Amino acid sequence: MTTQIFMASTLYGTATLAAALDSDCFRPADRRILLVCNNAATPEVSAALDEMPGFEQLRTRFDDVVSWNEAISPFHPGGWSPRLDDVPLWERHLRLLWGLGEDDVELAVESIQVNPALGFTQIFTGAPVTVYADGLMSYGPTRNKIDPLVGTRIDRVLHLDLVPGLTPLLLTEFGVPPEIVPTDAFVKVLAELVDTGDELPSIDEPALLLGQYLSALGILTAEEEEDLHVRMLKGAVALGHTRVVFKPHPSAPARWSRALEQEAEKLGAELTVLDTPVLAEVLYQRMRPALVVGCFSTALLTASALFNLPVARVGTVTLLERLTPYENSNRVPVTIVDALLPELTDREAVAEQRRSVDVDGLNELVRAVGFAMQPKIYPSLRAAAETYLARHLNPHTWRYFKRRRLTSLGLPGAVPAQLAFIPRNATVRRVARRARSLRRAVGR
Secondary structure (H helix, E strand, O other): OEEEEEEEOOHHHHHHHHHHHHOOOOOOOOEEEEEEOOOOOOHHHOOOHHHOOOHHHHHOOOOEEEEHHHHHOOOOOOOOOOOHHHHHHHHHHHHHHOOOOOOEEEEEEOOOOOOOHHHHHHHOOOOOEEEEEOOHHHHOOOOOOOOHHHHOOEEEEEEEOOOOOOOOOOOHHHOOOEEEEOHHHHHHHHHHOOOOOOOOOOOOOOEEEEOOOHHHHOOOOHHHHHHHHHHHHHHHHHOOOOEEEEEOOOOOOHHHHHHHHHHHHHHOOEEEEOOOOOOHHHHHHHHOOOEEEEOOOHHHHHHHHHHOOOEEEOOHHHHHHHOOOOOOOOHHHHHHHHHHOOEOOOHHHHHHOOOOOOHHHHHHHHHHHHHHHOOOOOHHHHHHHHHHHHHHOOOOHHHHOOHHHHHHHOOOOOOOHHHOOHHHOHHHHHHHHHHHHHHHHHHO
16 A cells, blocks of 8 residues: 655645646555645644635545644644654654554655655655655755755655746755646646635736735845835836735735835825735736736746736845845745846836846856855856856846855855965965954954
């Protein structure tokens, strides 16, 4: 007997799994279990995946639905992993709890670098693992060094073709091949969800603004994110859109909506703020937006690549500057959106849906950024990074890199050629640190 267990925390991820199953991306199994996980900071007061509109349509692909939160209660999914000595006990517990018996188990998880996926895969030590990606992060490097006992069990990375021609970096350090979930199958699954959210207003071809709640990630302050939404609204109105729909992040505070409403009144725009938690892709099908505006949401790429809708970005330059540390896993998604999509204030670029880089150039850029983010995990990318920086570093592409990072890695663009030995010279660096400490002491 073979049992496949699919861990999911979002409706978008579950839709990705449904499309993969419909396309026979997984081999036949005697039983398929959907393991739902609520990763919210306070899951007790947040809607679980299996309570969201549209879940019942996706649930039909699975024989059973079980909860990871309940299985490990009272621990939080994002902060718990099994102790090494307890792994056999946890496997025995889960096999009894879910009726697995002596079945062969196969796993499918997202975000393998962190818990809950990492802890879950560590429990079933001999099970093969499929990693599926429900966003743009799969195009970037693995954010943490993964234990080979887990990494060598991963057989592929399933991902949506959100940027045709761009090859994912995720898990390539283990030689894991990427595999595309057929676009037609995913769009067909999304069509099943079109009737979810009965309370959605009937609005044709508005400008759709996508909120992301970046202040919760510590990237922007609440006031800066409010201002970002206002910039979206002003930019859409400046392009001639009088009907505007704002889709806030489910966790975002209501006061942001009120600030937008006040600005819309000043601009004479008809603003609708949605309070129904549905996928942006449902809105694409029901409203056919004339323009989709966001910061670096994956939904911008699904709008462009899957639904052929006009899109525009705003705020990416600020985010590229603010993201810390440099290896922040959001860096590649922001880089992709900034490089591919037109800036909202550039009227001609938005009208023509003009790209500033082709796919080959984007592959080179992502690999250079990926090496700068994780040089120890991807040392083989050094030559590609050096070539890109030597040929393409200019006032525009500097936004994707940090001089201090390039200096520490000894990459082109960091310091003048005659001083290139400094980043790797331990003596010079030690003297510099001593000088800085003395300067701070004098300053006190």
